[in-house]
Amino acid sequence: MEFDGKFSVDKNPEYLNNFFSDINNVVPCLPGIYDIETSGDEIKCRIKLDVKDMKISAMSTITGKMVFKYSLGQNSLSVTGTGRMAGSKIKFNVDINYSGEGDNSQVIWKSSFDFGLIIKIMNRDKINEISMKNIDQTMKCITEKINS
DSSP, X not given: OEEXXXXXXXXXXXXXXXXXXXXXXXXXXSTTEEEEEEETTEXXXXXXXXXXXXXXXXBSXXXXXXXXXEEEETTEEEEEEEEEETTEEEEEEEEEEEEEETTEEEEEEEEEEEOTHHHXXXXXXXXXXXXXXXXXXXXXXXXXXXXX
């Protein structure tokens, strides 16, 4: 599954470089992440996501473990990871690029997720809906943190 979007902020690219260089600015915006261990650019964590909207009577959350790399480039950020959730292997990639002039920047992001067997077990449309809900929440949080 692939997702993308963009938003504008009243900060220059240098400010964004400083903001994104500290993973602690981003991690609080990632839904369901806990038990975080950081070692250089590698992050290990546990994740617990609310899936009540899928209306599966025996399942209101799914849990798992993730390992991801957080790589800052020139006016860009890349996060790649793998893990297991609900017994299924998953992979993801998120790329964020930003540019601007003065105190205005445009942030463009793209993400791709391979949910493995979860897609086959659960309704693809519901996974898409839940993913978008979490992505929107994450991007809103990041935007608010950048602007504060």
